[in-house]
Amino acid sequence: MASEFAIEATDLGVRFRRGRRGRRSIKDLFGGATRRTRPDEFWALRDVSFTVRHGESIGVVGRNGQGKSTLLKLVAGVLLPDEGRVKVNGGVAPLIEITGGFVGDLTVRENVRLTAGLHGMPRAEVARRFDSIIDFAELRDSIDTPYKHLSSGMKVRLAFAVVSQLEEPILLVDEVLAVGDKAFREKCYRRIDELLSEGRTMFFVSHNERDLRRFCTRGLYLDKGVLALDAPLGEVLDRYNADYAAG
CATH class of the missing domain: 3.40.50.300 (P-loop containing nucleotide triphosphate hydrolases)
Known part of the structure; x- marks a missing residue:
């Protein structure tokens, strides 16, 4: 049971x-x-x-x-x-230390595939969600840029975009909303509201x-x-x- x-x-x-x-x-x-x-x-x-x-x-x-x-x-x-x-x-979808695990020499495109896959997202699902992840992160013009060349704000946007697409029922959030500009924080708020409305469980610091x-x-x-x-x-x-x- x-x-x-x-x-x-x-x-x-x-x-x-x-x-x-x-x-x-x-x-x-x-x-x-x-x-x-x-x-x-x-x-x-x-x-x-x-x-x-x-x-x-x-x-x-x-x-x-x-x-x-x-x-x-x-x-x-x-x-x-x-x-x-x-x-x-x-x-668990861990929005804690969210930029950890990304590889500096890999491009944004490669990191999305790698990180989502490491979190258990099937390859076909990564492909289906890829455009929405990139658009949420506002990195359409930087898809083939190595991760290490992104600004700290861009790295956070990419990490949040990937992890918030996971289907896991439990969200762990640790001060991730304290970074980034106001417009992106509002976008994060709306995304978390959507996830909570789906019945997810959240543990929030x-x-x-x-x-x-x-x-x-x-x-x-x-x-x-x-x-x-x-x-x-x-x-x-x-x-x-x-x-x-x-x-």
């Missing part, structure tokens, strides 16, 4: 070593959590549990360095937890309260790597703003 939840996180914990990711020895693996924690290590996330139903739009709130992007990477499967587990019931209120109905407030509040978005933003004002 299919799960009623798109995302199920249980007692998630991620430990980092200052300056680099900590490595475990065999002795560490069989030690308790206290025994495994060394003086130069810290927990980016600890004891984080929540569920997300299919079709929900969740905003993740917190100051810089509180574990928001780490949590998205766990859900995306690009980072493994040191404690607990996260189960994702459905494919942003410091922009207006964006959070536009897209999300529920919030997760992370403070010092701990889930401080899981509640309707308005309540979460009120708590976050009060804590921020209090210093």
